[in-house]
Amino acid sequence: MSVETTPADSPAPEFERQTMEVDIACAGFGPAMGGFLTTLTREWSEHPEDPAFESKVAPGMPLQVLCYERADDIAAGVSGVVTRAQGIRSSFPHLNPAEIPMAVEVKRERVLYLLDPIGASRRSLTLRAADAVLHTAGRLFGLKDHAFELPWTPAFLHKHGGLVLSIGQFNQWVGSQLMATGLVQIWPGTPVSAPIFSEATSKDDPAEEAVLGLRLADQGVDRTGAPAGGFMAGMDVRALLTVVGDGPVGAVGQAIDKRLGLPPGHAHREWALGMKMVIELPPIESDQDSTLEPGTVWHTFGYPEPEIFGFLYVHPERLVSVGIFVPSWMGDPLRTAYRYLQHYIQHPALWRYLKDGTLRSWGAKSLEESGKRGEPFLAGDGFARIGEGSGSTNMLTGSGVDEAWTTGTQLAEAVVELLRAGKPFTRKNLSATYEARRRASWVERGAREAENARNGFHGGPRGSSMVKGMIGMALAGLTGGRFSFQAHIPPPHKQIALRAPSFSRSLRKGWDTSSQTAEGLQLKQAVDLAIADGRPLHDALLTARGWPEIPFDGRLLVTQQDALLIGGKVQAIPGFADHVVFLNKQLCIACVEKTCIAMCSGQALTLGDGGVPAFEREKCVHCGACLWNCAQSPDGEHSNIDFRAGSGGLHSAEN
Template structure:
């Protein structure tokens, strides 16, 4: 069956904040200059927002630039931050609240809004479509296309209706070639194609390795007397201790609250289980007093890119740009990435429209780099560049004190450079050298098991399709990872995808790909970098539409 092809001026991969801001910005600028553009946005989720997960606190800076009248347009941004507190927990029962003056200025959230990223991006998709953008949910871009000069010239979407053995099923539809003068990759953290392009074009040469965390989020309906719209609670310390990360609790609208934990993926103890760290966190009285008598409605997990400016690869390559978390524009000092992702999309639109008007295609958009350097986005990232390395090197207390000095007194500057040049996957110690971590059982009240959580992620895959979690060496998990690290995939995967089981009395490594919530943690944390995440059939995966 022949593969069909479609032509566009710009193809955008990913209907998140970066991709949709770019799409809207492109059409706005084109209309202002009288340029006719064809723009499409591909989204691998079944609907826009299905794969988006964030706390989320929104800085409206980029939204104000994109749609100054966003309130009149009905943007789902309605709950301003009214109160905020920061705690350092010392034990399962103890801790202390840190006064505002002790916090790095970057962690203050006055003027921010509590939002659902999924709802925000569905609204952005509506704005994009009203401007003439074609938005295609349920289609996964699986690889970049290249012209004879080696420039990116579009993407290939995945086949639909392929059996697990690779043979076509009834109703098989080959993927399409979507060709473009320029392609924007906004796939989110650890984007599959973005990762391959960084390698192919050595975009990270001279940069620190990228750093990541896994973020968990649950959506709860609180008892009415416990719900306080606009309340923000952040914290660190227990249960992670010297491991990097922190927790959040945001009271939104309609009696809902978001609670979550972020665990840095440079942790050393292979016995650590990020899923269970989150579940036991909720028993701390600080969080339990909010959640008690409430009902858990949804659960999800997603990696986030947090290395900052020191780890940011080149974002320009022939015929394409990397945007948002596909590159790593999250501001770690503020724990915010929505507004920075959107700004990267707006800068892409600003660079692209004059290039397209001049008849260019497939070249390097060097003007994007110039616009980036002169933008408030670069200023933010430069000010925050020491924040994550300080925490990685010195821990939450000493690193936090250094960040207070840097952010509050020195404007993000330090008299010395801070870097973390060890990749997250290389941080694990042998299991025999680390203490086991006892985790309590799920009680079904505040703490829940993996499978009931995966059920709430509404994840769905046709089980008769090729496995999208590929092992370079299928023997390695049992041969190397099991004896050295007690095969950490059993624990770092939040969804129970990886298991070591007994078959005929011998250990076997099992991949339950249908459980996958597309968090990408396995692609990041596997100590041998033996696992590669690739997109399954379009429309597969979680559905975080209410998150």
């Protein structure tokens, strides 16, 4: 038996560990695991006497099903979503959204193209020309508040009849029902550090390797993971089936991908960081020309940068979720999220409603945008993959929660079938049941249609790639994925600076003291400001680029530090190791981009000694952005940052 650990400066020490035997061990509690456990427990509750639900590891006992979640509370999810809820509704046919706080049916959808009212946006000449036409023709095009509403949106983008949800509240609602059955246990605050692998049976076919369970993270360790006061070695939870639903940056999924590789042609190369705020709208004033009705959904593009898409979802009780997606194909090495989000909410089209609002919650999360192209082996001996980390997200429709939920339900149906048939959880049996169900479902059809839909975003100068990308999406969407652009998607580290070489050169000069260019000098000043005044680097850099300073009001426009405390309520209990580790320090020292710092959602990464970023665990929101925002790669594919299992993060349930 061996445990997969990612390479680091020192090998993980081995300790005597407690071991526990269970039937099913689950990593991560999100929508996919919610779907899995809901479906499993429902079948079980309806047939309590069915011998299929007797434990194999503890004869005479009921099936032992345990789920471990890293976050300190199962409600500490990080997403406000709009979903068609096809899969969720089929699990809950009589679903009444009023039972779930912050949930409401989708009533009205709009797609807006946002012009740049400030002039700081990195727009191409083409885009600027198009913007100028829109401006000039103004009313003719229905321009209002520097925004142009698309008169028609393709059906594939519609979520009509779906739900606006807070995933935090949805998770809590699902989790409470699961716990109330008394059949399964969900343990928050318990990071899983790695899968337990069996030794390879054959070197020629590593995919035959079995997963034997989960190893929980060590507690009572110092930052490097060495035992300290109150050391408790993480337990080995050995299981007949390990269900991996720990998301796109989860330690278990990553370790399996590393050990087994991905199916031919697949890679995790397309990512985005979703960052959002939950805002309480100000009281309605009589002179307001319109209000935001619950169930209103906006999709936006064009601002604050051409590559950044945005959204606004209206929940009940005057709460809205507003956020942006910063994609990996935005090659700018100084891309960032928090400051952009602040400019985004101040766009006149949104600010009209949000002004005088109050920040209630804030959060961020990485989205695996490779979809089908990032799909790992869905099943192996003793394990199955569900949810976003299994490549279920549909990037054409921009939908992931419902797909994730559905993959969970499919696995549960398969598990029940295998339990009833008395068959073991082998790769073959899981493929014939789970994988077969998934392949035959709408999730797979959607994934295939979406597979190449976003190719247009890759290649071409900035600005035009956005237009080409949109055309590509429309092509794929309208033809069911039959037509799309071809593209080579480079690894994430190569996407950084790919379309901004001159900028990178400026940056290098800016970083070096022998700065020559005006832009380099500006950047140098920004970096100095960040070092001397403790000002966040991304913040200083955007100011240097001409973005206006944020007029802090202490309520909605607050510093990122405040967003951590009053919005995200970010905390980390002591006793866990640092979960962000820089593998090859020399690469960090030589790195000029330092995109990891600019893109860190929680300001947990800062300029450290001698060029290696410093990591503060207490500020990490576990978004995983650092994993794919690293311009360096020790092996040409993976990043120089290891994102491991860690504890803590957001304590907000409103996300």
